[in-house]
Amino acid sequence: MFSGLELTLLLLTCAVLGVVAFRILHLPPMLGYLAVGILIGPHALGLAENNAITHQLGEIGVVFLMFSIGLEFSLPQLMAMRRIVFGLGLAQVVATIAFSMLLGWIAAHQSHGMFSLSWQGSFALGGALAMSSTAIVSKMLTERLELESQHGRKIVGILLFQDLAVVPLLILIPSLGSNPKDLAVTLGLAGAKTAAVLLVLLFAGQPLLKRWFNVVVKRRSQELFMLNLLLVTLGAAWITERAGLSLALGAFVAGMLISETPYKHQVEEDIKPFRDVLLGLFFITIGMLLNVSLVVQHWWLVLVMLVGPVMLKFALIAGLAKIYGTSDGVAIRTGLALAQAGEFGFVLLNLTAGANLIDPLVIQLVLASMVLSMLAAPLMIANMDRIAMKIASNEWMMQSLQLTQLATRTMATQKHVIIAGFGRSGQSLATLLGEEKIPYQALDLDPERVQEAQAGGASVAYGDATRRESLVAAGIYRAAALVVTYADTRSALKVLHLAHELAPSLPVIVRSHDDSDLETLRAAGAAEVVPEALEGSLMLASHALVLLGVPLRRVVHRVQSARDERYASLRGFFHGEGDASGDDAEHMHVRLHTVTLDEDANAIGRKLADLELQEVGAEVATIRRGKGRLAVAPETQFEHGDVVVLRGSAEAVARAEGRLLR
Numbered sequence: 001m002f003s004g005l006e007l008t009l010l011l012l013t014c015a016v017l018g019v020v021a022f023r024i025l026h027l028p029p030m031l032g033y034l035a036v037g038i039l040i041g042p043h044a045l046g047l048a049e050n051n052a053i054t055h056q057l058g059e060i061g062v063v064f065l066m067f068s069i070g071l072e073f074s075l076p077q078l079m080a081m082r083r084i085v086f087g088l089g090l091a092q093v094v095a096t097i098a099f100s101m102l103l104g105w106i107a108a109h110q111s112h113g114m115f116s117l118s119w120q121g122s123f124a125l126g127g128a129l130a131m132s133s134t135a136i137v138s139k140m141l142t143e144r145l146e147l148e149s150q151h152g153r154k155i156v157g158i159l160l161f162q163d164l165a166v167v168p169l170l171i172l173i174p175s176l177g178s179n180p181k182d183l184a185v186t187l188g189l190a191g192a193k194t195a196a197v198l199l200v201l202l203f204a205g206q207p208l209l210k211r212w213f214n215v216v217v218k219r220r221s222q223e224l225f226m227l228n229l230l231l232v233t234l235g236a237a238w239i240t241e242r243a244g245l246s247l248a249l250g251a252f253v254a255g256m257l258i259s260e261t262p263y264k265h266q267v268e269e270d271i272k273p274f275r276d277v278l279l280g281l282f283f284i285t286i287g288m289l290l291n292v293s294l295v296v297q298h299w300w301l302v303l304v305m306l307v308g309p310v311m312l313k314f315a316l317i318a319g320l321a322k323i324y325g326t327s328d329g330v331a332i333r334t335g336l337a338l339a340q341a342g343e344f345g346f347v348l349l350n351l352t353a354g355a356n357l358i359d360p361l362v363i364q365l366v367l368a369s370m371v372l373s374m375l376a377a378p379l380m381i382a383n384m385d386r387i388a389m390k391i392a393s394n395e396w397m398m399q400s401l402q403l404t405q406l407a408t409r410t411m412a413t414q415k416h417v418i419i420a421g422f423g424r425s426g427q428s429l430a431t432l433l434g435e436e437k438i439p440y441q442a443l444d445l446d447p448e449r450v451q452e453a454q455a456g457g458a459s460v461a462y463g464d465a466t467r468r469e470s471l472v473a474a475g476i477y478r479a480a481a482l483v484v485t486y487a488d489t490r491s492a493l494k495v496l497h498l499a500h501e502l503a504p505s506l507p508v509i510v511r512s513h514d515d516s517d518l519e520t521l522r523a524a525g526a527a528e529v530v531p532e533a534l535e536g537s538l539m540l541a542s543h544a545l546v547l548l549g550v551p552l553r554r555v556v557h558r559v560q561s562a563r564d565e566r567y568a569s570l571r572g573f574f575h576g577e578g579d580a581s582g583d584d585a586e587h588m589h590v591r592l593h594t595v596t597l598d599e600d601a602n603a604i605g606r607k608l609a610d611l612e613l614q615e616v617g618a619e620v621a622t623i624r625r626g627k628g629r630l631a632v633a634p635e636t637q638f639e640h641g642d643v644v645v646l647r648g649s650a651e652a653v654a655r656a657e658g659r660l661l662r
Contacts, residue, residue: 007053014040014047015280027378028136030343033280034371037287044292054285059247061282062347063237064275066248069163070255071268081157083324088154089161091320092338093130099312100126117358120176124352125366127169129309131342133374134159140381141337149445149464151333154321158338166344170246173348177355190245197243201236201253209257217263226270232258233271248347279343286346286367289353294361295368305369310376314339329388336384340377341370413439415480417544420465420495422446422453425511426485427592428537429544430458432558438548441474455594456645457624466494468502476503481547483540484510489517496524507547509540592621593653595660597642603660609634611659617652621645 014036022032040047048054104122117125137155146152171190178186209232216228233254240250258267295302318335322328349370353363380387417433419426422444433440442460444450453460463470465484476482482499484492492510499508507527512518521529527547530540538559545555597603603611608620622645623630623638630636638644644660646653 007048008057010040010048011054011057011281011284015284019280027375028133028139029280030133030135030283031371031375033283034287034374037284038290038292038371039287040284041288041290043288043290043294048288054281054288057278058282058285058350061275061278061280063233063247063251063278064271065279065282065343066166067233067251067255067271068268068275069166070252070257071259071264071271072255081153081160084154084157085161085164088320088324089158089165092158092317093127093162093165095316095320096130096313097123097126099316100129117362121352121357124173124176124348124355124357127165127173128345128348128352128366128370129313129341130165131162131345131348132159132338133340133342133377134163135343136340136374136377137337137381140378144381150326150447151330151337154326154330154334155337158317158334162342162344166347167249167252169348170248170351173351173357174246174355177357193243193245194249197240197245197250198253201239201250201257205236205253205257206260210261213258213261213263225266229267229270230274283343283346286350287371289350289364290367290371291364294364298361298365301365302368302372305365306372309341309369310339310373328391332388332391333384336380336387339380340373342374345370413441413475414478415548416440416475416478417548418465418471418474418476418479418482419443419460420482420484421486422449422458422460423486425537425540426483427453427458429483429485429541430460432541432545435558436545436548436550438480438545438550443470443474452592452594455596455643456592456622457629457643466491466498468498471495471498471502476506479503479506481544482506482508483544484508485537485540487511487513489521492521492526493524496521496526500525509543509547511537511540590647591650591653593646593657595644595646595657597638597640597644597660599640601638601640601661603638603642603644604640606638607634608632608636608638613646613656613659616648616655616659618646618648618656621647 015033018032018036019029020032022029022035038044042049101119101122104117104119104125107117137159141152141155171194172187175186175190213228216224233251236250236254236257237247238250240253241247258264314335316335317338318331321331321334326334346367349363349367352358353360358366416439417429419429419440419442422430422442426442426444430440430442440459442453442458443463443465444453444460445462445464447462450460450462461474463474465471465474471482476499482495484495489512492512496508496510499506508525509528509530510521510526511530512521518529528543530543542555542559545558546552613620620632623632623636624643624645625639625641630642638660646656648656
């Protein structure tokens with residue numbers, strides 16, 4: 001029997017060795033922790049017991065995980081992705097639980113053995129299986145530069161709802177273990193307790209926490225700040241536990257409260273080491289639950305429980321994504337990325353075992369299948385493009401059609417600029433290039449932004465600049481320059497590698513957050529590395545114009561004029577569905593929006609001055625008629641088919657659109 005210190009040393013030693021081994025194999029560290037737990041657990045080498053000490057370490061790990069989820073809880077992000085989060089995400093979780101309960105009901109009527117599940121057990125099992133691994137999926141998507149792709153947005157939205165769904169499941173599952181006759185009373189009592197605790201913590205705790213953090217920060221002590229952070233996290237967890245609820249719920253609320261303070265980002269950095277280490281210990285305790293000999297004895301059942309839920313979850317998510325209007329390829333990629341089990345699934349399965357809702361043997365088999373599915377996840381995600389091409393008959397044709405359309409558009413263009421990314425900086429650059437009559441072709445992965453910008457007359461296409469085919473279709477062999485307008489060093493290095501391979505003499509200009517990656521990007525072949533934000537976009541444009549032969553005096557004059565006009569010509573940008581969060585969130589009070597005038601529009605036959613759009617706080621940035629642009633003047637008269645680009649706040653643009661159309 002180990003003492004507390006000896007057990008901790010054993011766990012830390014094994015954790016370090018396990019993580020090193022899995023890092024060498026390029027696998028997520030979480031799987032290393034699980035493997036270590038299985039190896040040293042009571043059912044394998046028996047070096048560590050699954051006792052109260054290990055359970056407490058595991059619970060504290062979950063506390064800090066839920067605190068991090070609460071800290072990342074962003075209402076603007078939820079609103080921006082509400083259709084995916086509360087549409088596709090909600091449908092996925094509900095459908096998975098419903099299928100689990102249906103299969104449990106069938107098993108109960110067909111079998112009287114270990115697979116005879118009660119509806120409570122089926123519900124809890126469905127909740128556990130509905131979760132996917134945020135750690136594995138987000139890491140793989142980041143490495144593949146696919147977070148901003150169509151399937152990347154769907155995946156992130158579903159993962160976000162899964163994280164939120166854990167909160168009510170943490171309350172429901174322990175309550176399901178009570179006497180069926182008292183279940184309604186138990187659930188009602190749990191709901192009342194939850195509401196009362198949340199009201200106290202959110203409404204009374206919010207102002208109190210802000211004032212207290214201000215007091216602590218003014219002491220200018222990093223040690224005090226860290227102590228206070230641990231106190232708030234564990235204190236909120238203790239409050240919910242004393243109320244008969246879970247520790248994790250209190251930690252989640254504490255994270256939400258701190259996310260509304262100015263110290264959110266500092267807290268994220270400070271809490272990360274504690275969270276990762278303690279969460280690793282939690283996964284070790286989960287691995288210790290697995291009875292290897294029992295799994296080997298019933299290996300065929302483990303295989304069935306691995307293949308069955310993964311295939312069912314893949315089909316379910318892909319089908320729902322298709323119902324929500326995505327292409328076959330995007331639906332298949334979304335399903336493949338989320339088909340595996342997740343870290344919260346282990347938390348919920350642990351609660352299910354504690355409430356005695358499922359036979360212990362079934363728990364062991366499900367636990368083994370979940371671990372194996374997470375081991376298979378990196379392989380599935382790495383090959384999801386190839387799988388999508390084979391399954392979706394029209395996927396190859398659609399990608400070929402997109403590239404063909406892009407190539408056709410740029411075929412007659414010479415000495416143009418390829419703009420990788422059409423966000424704020426990309427659109428600012430395109431504005432200046434257009435004023436200098438320099439052709440450009442932009443590539444962007446946000447379909448909503450591409451559609452809006454194309455309607456506004458911008459030369460932009462849906463495409464990934466980190467793919468060789470997209471750069472070739474955009475005319476890289478005939479281009480005069482390539483500009484990477486988003487600050488992502490990993491992606492920029494990939495673009496630089498392809499550009500150097502395809503067109504070695506092509507000057508490439510790159511945007512970066514700061515100068516930390518300056519030498520790396522220059523060594524990779526960047527002609528210029530330009531800093532962030534609005535000033536960065538001006539400098540980006542000036543370097544591009546100089547490289548294209550525009551006289552330096554004219555470039556300096558144009559940039560200075562833009563500064564003198566307080567960047568008026570660059571204000572606003574077309575918004576995509578993911579623009580409610582991120583680096584440019586603080587600038588989102590100004591936006592561009594395109595309005596096409598149909599035959600019934602109110603503006604038809606009327607002059608711009610007659611509509612008095614300035615009264616609602618909006619202005620007309622551009623008016624397109626056919627392939628040309630009209631002067632934006634008070635006497636300009638609108639006709640059927642005109643495309644009007646409005647600039648202003650979201651509210652002002654909406655009012656102006658109303659005057660134009662109604």
